[in-house]
Amino acid sequence: xxxxxxxxxxxxxxxxxxxxxxxxxxxxxxxxxxxxxxxxxxxxxxxxxxxxxxxxxxxxxxxxxxxxxxxxxxxxxxxxxxxxxxxxxxxxxxxxxxxxxxxxxxxxxxxxxxxxxxxxxxxxxxxxxxxxxxxxxxxxxxxxxxxxxxxxxxxxxxxxxxxxxxxxxxxxxxxxxxxxxxxxxxxxxxxxxxxxxxxxxxxxxxxxxxxxxxxxxxxxxxxxxxxxxxxxxxxxx
Numbered sequence: 001x002x003x004x005x006x007x008x009x010x011x012x013x014x015x016x017x018x019x020x021x022x023x024x025x026x027x028x029x030x031x032x033x034x035x036x037x038x039x040x041x042x043x044x045x046x047x048x049x050x051x052x053x054x055x056x057x058x059x060x061x062x063x064x065x066x067x068x069x070x071x072x073x074x075x076x077x078x079x080x081x082x083x084x085x086x087x088x089x090x091x092x093x094x095x096x097x098x099x100x101x102x103x104x105x106x107x108x109x110x111x112x113x114x115x116x117x118x119x120x121x122x123x124x125x126x127x128x129x130x131x132x133x134x135x136x137x138x139x140x141x142x143x144x145x146x147x148x149x150x151x152x153x154x155x156x157x158x159x160x161x162x163x164x165x166x167x168x169x170x171x172x173x174x175x176x177x178x179x180x181x182x183x184x185x186x187x188x189x190x191x192x193x194x195x196x197x198x199x200x201x202x203x204x205x206x207x208x209x210x211x212x213x214x215x216x217x218x219x220x221x222x223x224x225x226x227x228x229x230x231x232x233x234x235x236x237x
Contacts, residue, residue: 151197
């Protein structure tokens with residue numbers, strides 16, 4: 001004999017039906033709703049569109065675009081400093097850089113007054129007409145006059161100012177860094193002492209940075225009295 005289902009009082013069945021029935025204003029998710037285990041509904045971004053293959057393609061294309069942009073940015077960041085360091089090789093001017101009476105100017109074209117630098121400071125300057133820009137960059141430094149020692153041509157200095165070519169004598173990069181009072185080339189760590197005629201004190205360069213003779217004009221600006229005392233850039237050993 002088959003067993004009869006247990007008898008449930010009518011009033012208990014009604015209470016169970018009421019518990020399953022949504023209250024006013026309440027909505028129940030469909031049976032196939034992808035809800036979380038705790039009963040909370042998953043946000044709509046995880047709905048059918050997100051599972052669709054077209055959405056997957058869009059996400060992949062977006063990731064590829066980000067990777068491409070990142071690669072281009074990284075390449076540009078590496079290329080920019082290299083361009084700055086090697087620009088010396090992009091010119092072919094071989095004539096004189098300075099001559100007697102040529103004013104020294106900064107990168108905006110302003111002439112350099114006697115009070116422009118304090119002791120211990122330096123500045124990149126150029127000849128005012130700027131012939132052969134590759135050979136023109138010049139390091140102007142200022143130290144107490146009694147700080148200069150052997151190697152510095154004191155007749156080429158004035159008011160504590162001394163000037164040297166900025167083009168490294170090893171590979172032609174720009175001597176743009178500094179370690180205390182020592183001038184440093186970032187390409188191969190060539191080191192030059194501006195207090196001893198920019199002589200080599202470290203690294204591969206074979207000779208000092210050539211010194212530029214400077215003096216003050218009658219109106220108080222720094223001018224050259226001739227060209228660099230030696231060849232600019234690599235070679236000229």
